[in-house]
Amino acid sequence: MTRHALPANLAGEVACRVGLSVPASRQGTVASAIARIMARRGIDDSSLLLRRLGLDQDLTDDVIAAVTVGETHFFRGPEQFQLIRQEILPELTRRPDGAPARIWSVGCATGEEPYSLAILCDEEGLLEEVRICAVDISRRALGTARAAEYGEWSLRNTDRRLKERYFTACDDRFRLSERLRPQVDFAVLNLGEADLPAPERGLADFRLILCRNVLVYLDASKVPRIARQLFACLADRGWLLTAPTDPPLWKYAPFETCITPAGVVYRRMMARGDARKSPISGVVSARGKPKNPVTRMAAAQACDTAAPKAPGDKLSRAIAQIRARYDVGETREAACLAAQAVESHPLSPELHFLQGLSQMADGEIDAAAAALRRVVYLDSTLAAAQFFLGVCLRQSDPEASLRALENVLQFCLSRPPQERISLMADATAGDLVERARREMGKIRQARGSESR
Known part of the structure; x- marks a missing residue:
C-alpha cells in the first residue's frame, strides 16, 4: 500500500x-504522534483520518491524547487547594436554601482533580454539602476516572495520611474509597x-469552577466566548480558578479579580449595592480600598505597566532601586524591597518579576x-516570566515546566x-528560543534517565 505524504x-x-489547538512549538511532536496512530491503524491517507474523527471514538481519543499533554495528579497546584480549603470552602457551603453547593471540574482528564476536591471536602466535613460535576473531551479518560484506580505516579504529591485513609492498595494500583466515588458525576464535554x-x-449555577490547563489547548479566538460562558455558569459570588499557563480572562467578562498567593482568582460578584467584605483574609472587597496585595482588578482597569510613567514616580523609583540591589548581588534585599513595593503596586508585572528573580537567586x-x-x-x-517559571518548576513539576517553556x-x-x-534587556527572541530549548532538553534527558 503506497502511503501518501502527510500535509x-x-x-x-x-x-x-x-x-483543540496545537502551539507552534508542539506541531512536530504532535504530527509524529499522529503519524504513529495512522500507521498503527492502517490509515494511509490524512483525508481518511479527518473523515473518521468523531465517527470512530477510539481513534478520536487516540488523537486527543496525542494533542494534549494529559499530565495530572492528585492535589496538583497545592497553593490553589490551600486557597480552596482556607478561603473558598467555608463560604461555599453557606447556602441559605440548604441546597448542596455545586463544584465543576472542567477538563478533569482521568479524575484526579475532582476526586481531590472530594477528599478535601470530606476532610473539612463538608462532603454531604457539595456536589461535584466533572467533564472532559475524552471518553477514554472519563472511563479511567469512573474506575477510580490509580498508579503511584498519580499519587506522588498526596499526603501519606490521605493516601492511607482514602485509597486501598491492590498490587501496584490504588483504588479510591467507595464512599467518595458517588460524589462525583462525570460527563463528556468539548x-x-x-x-x-x-x-x-446541570451545567449552571456553580459556586466553584476549576478550569485549569484547559484553555491552553483551545484556539485563542474561542477564549473570549468561553470566558463569558464560564462567567455565566457561576452563581452569584462564585469562584473560578484557572492555571498560570492559561490565558487571562478578566478582559472578556465582568469578573472581579483578586491576586492571591495562589495566583489570580476570578469571581462573579453580586450587585454593586452589596458592600460586604471579600472573604479572602478579611480584605476589603472591590468596592473598598485595597489594603494588601490581594486586591481586585476590574476588567476595565489597566495594570500598572500599561500607561506611561513619569520617570520620577514612585513605581519607577522602586523598580530602579530593586534592580540596583539585584545587579550588585544583594538579592535578599532586592526581594524584600520588591515585596514592599508590591503592597502599593499589586498589578505591576515588573515588580512581581523582580521579586521572583531575586528569590530565585537567593x-x-x-x-x-x-x-x-x-x-x-x-x-x-511576558516570555521572560514564562521562561524563569519553567526553570523554577523543572524539578518539582516537569510537565508544567515544559508548558511554560x-x-x-510559541511567543x-x-x-x-x-x-x-x-x-530581559540583554536577551533577544532568538536568544530565549535557544535557552528554552536547552531547558526542555534537560527535562527530557532527566525523564529518559528515570525510565531506564
Whole structure:
C-alpha cells in the first residue's frame, strides 16, 4: 500500500477537528504522534483520518491524547487547594436554601482533580454539602476516572495520611474509597464547542469552577466566548480558578479579580449595592480600598505597566532601586524591597518579576515560582516570566515546566530573532528560543534517565 505524504499542517487540522489547538512549538511532536496512530491503524491517507474523527471514538481519543499533554495528579497546584480549603470552602457551603453547593471540574482528564476536591471536602466535613460535576473531551479518560484506580505516579504529591485513609492498595494500583466515588458525576464535554450555560444538563449555577490547563489547548479566538460562558455558569459570588499557563480572562467578562498567593482568582460578584467584605483574609472587597496585595482588578482597569510613567514616580523609583540591589548581588534585599513595593503596586508585572528573580537567586525556588505565576496571570505574553517559571518548576513539576517553556517558544518564534525581550534587556527572541530549548532538553534527558 503506497502511503501518501502527510500535509505539513496535519497536526493543526487534526487538532481543529477535535476542537483543540496545537502551539507552534508542539506541531512536530504532535504530527509524529499522529503519524504513529495512522500507521498503527492502517490509515494511509490524512483525508481518511479527518473523515473518521468523531465517527470512530477510539481513534478520536487516540488523537486527543496525542494533542494534549494529559499530565495530572492528585492535589496538583497545592497553593490553589490551600486557597480552596482556607478561603473558598467555608463560604461555599453557606447556602441559605440548604441546597448542596455545586463544584465543576472542567477538563478533569482521568479524575484526579475532582476526586481531590472530594477528599478535601470530606476532610473539612463538608462532603454531604457539595456536589461535584466533572467533564472532559475524552471518553477514554472519563472511563479511567469512573474506575477510580490509580498508579503511584498519580499519587506522588498526596499526603501519606490521605493516601492511607482514602485509597486501598491492590498490587501496584490504588483504588479510591467507595464512599467518595458517588460524589462525583462525570460527563463528556468539548468546552471549545459547547453552548453554555446548560441548566438542562446541570451545567449552571456553580459556586466553584476549576478550569485549569484547559484553555491552553483551545484556539485563542474561542477564549473570549468561553470566558463569558464560564462567567455565566457561576452563581452569584462564585469562584473560578484557572492555571498560570492559561490565558487571562478578566478582559472578556465582568469578573472581579483578586491576586492571591495562589495566583489570580476570578469571581462573579453580586450587585454593586452589596458592600460586604471579600472573604479572602478579611480584605476589603472591590468596592473598598485595597489594603494588601490581594486586591481586585476590574476588567476595565489597566495594570500598572500599561500607561506611561513619569520617570520620577514612585513605581519607577522602586523598580530602579530593586534592580540596583539585584545587579550588585544583594538579592535578599532586592526581594524584600520588591515585596514592599508590591503592597502599593499589586498589578505591576515588573515588580512581581523582580521579586521572583531575586528569590530565585537567593535559592527560594517555591516562592520565586509563586511570584512568576503572578506575572504570568497578569500578562501571559511576558516570555521572560514564562521562561524563569519553567526553570523554577523543572524539578518539582516537569510537565508544567515544559508548558511554560513551550509558551516561550510559541511567543519568541513568532517574533523577529533580534527583537529585545521585555523585562530581559540583554536577551533577544532568538536568544530565549535557544535557552528554552536547552531547558526542555534537560527535562527530557532527566525523564529518559528515570525510565531506564
